[in-house]
Amino acid sequence: MSDLGETRWVFPRWTNQLRVVVGVLLVVVPLYLVVLLGYGASPKTTDVGYAPEQPVPYSHALHVGQLGLDCRYCHTTVEQAAEAAVPPTQTCMNCHARVRAASPKLLSVRESYATGLPIPWVRVHDLPDYVYFDHSAHVRRGVGCVSCHGRVDTMEVVRQVEPLSMGWCLDCHRNPEPHLRPPELATSMDWVPPEDPEVYGKRLRQQLGIRPSTECWTCHR
Amino acid sequence: MSRAAVQTSEDPIRRAPLVLGDDSFAAITEKVASIVERPRPPLWWTVSFAVSLGFAVILLAMLAYLFTTGVGVWGLSIPVAWGFDITNFVFWVGIGHAGTLISAILFLLRQKWRTSINRFAEGMTIFAVICAGLFPAIHTGRPWFDYWLFPYPNQMQMWPNFRSPLMWDVFAVSTYFTVSLLFWYVGMIPDLATLRDRARTRLRQIVYGVLALGWRGSARHWHRYERVYLLLAALATPLVLSVHSVVSFDFAVSQLPGWHATIFPPYFVAGAIFSGFAMVLTLLIPIRQAFHLENLITERHLDNMAKVLLATGLMVGYAYGIEFFTAWYSGNHFEAFTFYNRALGPFSWAYWIMVFCNVVVPQMFWFSKARTTPWLILVGSLLVNVGMWFERFVIVVTSLSRDFLPANWGTYSPTWVEVFTLLGSFGLFFTLFLLFIRFLPMIAMAEVKSVVPRAGLERGPHRGHGQYWGEIPHQHDEILGGGNHEPR
Numbered sequence: 001m002s003d004l005g006e007t008r009w010v011f012p013r014w015t016n017q018l019r020v021v022v023g024v025l026l027v028v029v030p031l032y033l034v035v036l037l038g039y040g041a042s043p044k045t046t047d048v049g050y051a052p053e054q055p056v057p058y059s060h061a062l063h064v065g066q067l068g069l070d071c072r073y074c075h076t077t078v079e080q081a082a083e084a085a086v087p088p089t090q091t092c093m094n095c096h097a098r099v100r101a102a103s104p105k106l107l108s109v110r111e112s113y114a115t116g117l118p119i120p121w122v123r124v125h126d127l128p129d130y131v132y133f134d135h136s137a138h139v140r141r142g143v144g145c146v147s148c149h150g151r152v153d154t155m156e157v158v159r160q161v162e163p164l165s166m167g168w169c170l171d172c173h174r175n176p177e178p179h180l181r182p183p184e185l186a187t188s189m190d191w192v193p194p195e196d197p198e199v200y201g202k203r204l205r206q207q208l209g210i211r212p213s214t215e216c217w218t219c220h221r
Numbered sequence: 222m223s224r225a226a227v228q229t230s231e232d233p234i235r236r237a238p239l240v241l242g243d244d245s246f247a248a249i250t251e252k253v254a255s256i257v258e259r260p261r262p263p264l265w266w267t268v269s270f271a272v273s274l275g276f277a278v279i280l281l282a283m284l285a286y287l288f289t290t291g292v293g294v295w296g297l298s299i300p301v302a303w304g305f306d307i308t309n310f311v312f313w314v315g316i317g318h319a320g321t322l323i324s325a326i327l328f329l330l331r332q333k334w335r336t337s338i339n340r341f342a343e344g345m346t347i348f349a350v351i352c353a354g355l356f357p358a359i360h361t362g363r364p365w366f367d368y369w370l371f372p373y374p375n376q377m378q379m380w381p382n383f384r385s386p387l388m389w390d391v392f393a394v395s396t397y398f399t400v401s402l403l404f405w406y407v408g409m410i411p412d413l414a415t416l417r418d419r420a421r422t423r424l425r426q427i428v429y430g431v432l433a434l435g436w437r438g439s440a441r442h443w444h445r446y447e448r449v450y451l452l453l454a455a456l457a458t459p460l461v462l463s464v465h466s467v468v469s470f471d472f473a474v475s476q477l478p479g480w481h482a483t484i485f486p487p488y489f490v491a492g493a494i495f496s497g498f499a500m501v502l503t504l505l506i507p508i509r510q511a512f513h514l515e516n517l518i519t520e521r522h523l524d525n526m527a528k529v530l531l532a533t534g535l536m537v538g539y540a541y542g543i544e545f546f547t548a549w550y551s552g553n554h555f556e557a558f559t560f561y562n563r564a565l566g567p568f569s570w571a572y573w574i575m576v577f578c579n580v581v582v583p584q585m586f587w588f589s590k591a592r593t594t595p596w597l598i599l600v601g602s603l604l605v606n607v608g609m610w611f612e613r614f615v616i617v618v619t620s621l622s623r624d625f626l627p628a629n630w631g632t633y634s635p636t637w638v639e640v641f642t643l644l645g646s647f648g649l650f651f652t653l654f655l656l657f658i659r660f661l662p663m664i665a666m667a668e669v670k671s672v673v674p675r676a677g678l679e680r681g682p683h684r685g686h687g688q689y690w691g692e693i694p695h696q697h698d699e700i701l702g703g704g705n706h707e708p709r
Contacts, residue, residue: 010426167378
């Protein structure tokens with residue numbers, strides 16, 4: 001063995017290992033790419049859980065969960081317009097002019113009220129600009145806030161709970177029944193269907209005449 | 222009788238030899254391998270490589286300009302939304318078909334004369350398909366989104382339109398490229414081993430050594446090799462017909478007069494083989510002369526290919542004629558106008574170039590003198606190349622420019638960018654091709670050895686494909702060795 005010098009063989013002995021390496025790579029690389037693209041690059045991974053720090057430590061858990069404010073008290077336009085309005089500082093001051101009027105946590109709210117400059121809230125649920133989403137169309141047809149935004153009434157800091165990807169939108173547009181409720185209960189956080197959601201949803205769908213479109217132009221105009 | 226006459230005569234009693242000369246097996250190895258082993262390429266190679274590379278660089282520049290500025294740099298508009306881009310695509314895909322026909326169909330039909338030219342033709346196929354694949358990819362407007370053509374799972378739950386022939390094209394051409402590449406490479410393994418064994422430098426030993434995949438020429442290696450080769454030939458055979466049929470669907474499935482015709486798939490396949498054989502001849506004749514390969518690529522090979530050219534030329538000629546018949550017999554106003562417009566409209570010059578090159582020129586191959594005179598074949602095949610490019614141009618542009626309503630008519634003229642992109646694609650093709658003949662064995666040495674006179678196949682009743690089906694003559698061990706047994 002050892003008397004055969006390196007000059008006799010072009011490929012040293014260790015190159016035999018390369019066959020195994022190539023074989024492993026042929027399995028691992030495609031697997032890695034599939035996992036990377038299928039899971040790593042999915043909005044479920046990249047977007048869900050986004051919870052930016054807000055300029056005011058406003059707690060939905062406190063205001064909605066404990067005090068029982070309705071969503072529409074602040075997000076007034078949600079039933080009439082595409083946008084669910086972010087409230088002006090005036091809305092905060094309706095209460096906070098008297099309630100905890102000297103709290104240091106509310107300093108920037110009072111500042112905003114005094115100067116007239118809005119509080120720079122950071123948008124959590126941000127759809128691409130080429131998507132036309134209408135809150136009123138959904139809320140008034142019985143899709144509850146919870147379906148897309150999750151249990152906001154338990155969130156100290158609002159975070160994104162759904163991927164908001166196109167496929168996720170289509171899942172519901174193709175099969176809306178499990179997500180339907182009586183429209184007047186749209187903002188209820190803890191509503192549960194009185195019977196099997198599929199059966200109940202089917203009946204609601206018939207009553208309300210829900211025919212969600214999956215054409216391109218429904219969302220891309 | 223002259224050498225050519227002996228070789229191309231069809232006397233049933235004396236079977237003409239497939240290759241000439243009485244070269245030993247080692248001499249054949251020497252002749253083919255020495256082309257890639259000479260330390261410096263011949264001057265003509267260097268000059269043509271420089272020119273080809275120059276045009277390939279022009280192609281890159283044109284692509285850069287296209288990508289940074291947009292498809293507006295081409296002369297396309299509505300109604301003529303396809304011009305040089307799709308013309309070039311169909312032209313290049315068509316070129317490839319001769320390689321697959323020679324390597325797969327002639328193999329299954331046991332046409333042993335193919336052994337001298339199949340490697341060469343397969344190489345041409347690969348490079349032509351590379352050029353072809355370029356054009357659909359760059360004509361999309363936003364080529365950085367070309368991956369949308371592939372059905373991959375995505376968060377949009379969006380899939381390509383599987384009902385569109387343009388989608389089928391993606392699969393047809395990518396399958397074609399994959400199978401052709403595999404077929405070419407697998408067929409080359411024994412010859413790569415020969416080059417490895419003859420290599421003088423460490424670099425060549427390593428590169429050819431890796432490419433040869435450890436080939437040692439054992440009986441088991443040969444057994445498996447021949448099985449794989451046969452299977453790949455069987456896989457590639459339907460592709461000769463299917464790929465260009467699918468390409469023709471790009472046109473035939475639409476409802477445009479002049480495109481919407483059931484004759485399109487066979488018409489396109491015949492045209493593809495026609496243009497492909499013309500390209501093989503165009504490349505083969507000068508190369509054969511330059512490397513003195515006349516004994517391996519004989520007049521009989523040229524004669525056979527010229528006959529294929531004649532036959533397929535008659536087929537496309539028939540298709541041109543029957544299109545007019547259909548237009549008249551259908552009684553369809555628009556169909557009739559389309560063909561009137563082709564022959565006498567603003568693009569009639571292109572139509573008549575096409576008819577001259579594709580129908581008139583090949584008629585000379587009725588004469589055996591023309592089929593055995595290399596320069597005449599070269600002129601003929603060059604003209605056929607021109608004619609087949611114009612055929613695609615005529616189909617694409619005349620139908621689009623004048624369809625149903627005169628209000629929608631338009632015209633088309635290419636911009637300089639399109640012209641240089643076409644020239645650049647030739648640059649890319651020839652660059653790859655010249656690299657191929659410089660670094661890879663352009664004749665299948667191991668296979669040719671099975672058809673030389675001393676392989677013993679001339680004795681007794683003739684037996685099909687000796688190397689694969691007949692008795693292997695044991696006294697000639699070298700036939701199996703791929704050159705490995707020659708002590709150095």
